[in-house]
Amino acid sequence: MLCWLICLVGVHFRAFSQSTINSNVFAAYYTGAGPVLTTDQRVFDLPENATNFLFEFDFGFSTDEVVTNSVVFDSWTATLQTTNGESTVVYLTADVTGVQWAPPTPGTIPLDPSLIFRQPVAFPSLEPVFAQRESYHVSVPIPPSFSGQTVNFYFDLYDNLNSFNSVGWVSQINVVAVPEPASWSLGLAALTFMFWKRRLL
Numbered sequence: 001m002l003c004w005l006i007c008l009v010g011v012h013f014r015a016f017s018q019s020t021i022n023s024n025v026f027a028a029y030y031t032g033a034g035p036v037l038t039t040d041q042r043v044f045d046l047p048e049n050a051t052n053f054l055f056e057f058d059f060g061f062s063t064d065e066v067v068t069n070s071v072v073f074d075s076w077t078a079t080l081q082t083t084n085g086e087s088t089v090v091y092l093t094a095d096v097t098g099v100q101w102a103p104p105t106p107g108t109i110p111l112d113p114s115l116i117f118r119q120p121v122a123f124p125s126l127e128p129v130f131a132q133r134e135s136y137h138v139s140v141p142i143p144p145s146f147s148g149q150t151v152n153f154y155f156d157l158y159d160n161l162n163s164f165n166s167v168g169w170v171s172q173i174n175v176v177a178v179p180e181p182a183s184w185s186l187g188l189a190a191l192t193f194m195f196w197k198r199r200l201l
């Protein structure tokens, strides 16, 4: 896995962006189409205070592969990189073994996996249906070195070219402000009131 991530990060300047649906809203990519690597690429101009913002999106991965020794599995990997290539962070990679959050990758910015908010969501209706599937709503932090930079947000589908296929998908990707503690408190107060009122009814 580690070797594969290093190769993947290094190949981005040559990656070909190809969307099968609509890369700006929802895109799904399937193995078996020929290329070893298929990339969803989205460009963002980040503000100077990028650490005050998060990337927010849904993603999922599904596969017919099974866990086998000595096999590099099909995978679906999210990476953020400045257009000058100086800063890179790997947010996650998913394969038949599950999701690795912020996998340590040489040459990239380390990220504490606990800083990635993730919540399971329903898998969309995609054909064909594969044996194993997982999907999440995710918010990821933006490291300081990305402030004021033009960046590429990549989702890469690696195809190991065996007979077992996979699909990776990603929703619209939004840049959202980090919630203020005050708004969290207000939201919590509103929820508390709502549940308290519901118990009285």
Ligand SMILES: [Ca+2]
Pocket: 031, 065, 074, 159, 160, 161, 162, 163, 164, 165, 166
């Ligand atoms: Ca495969």
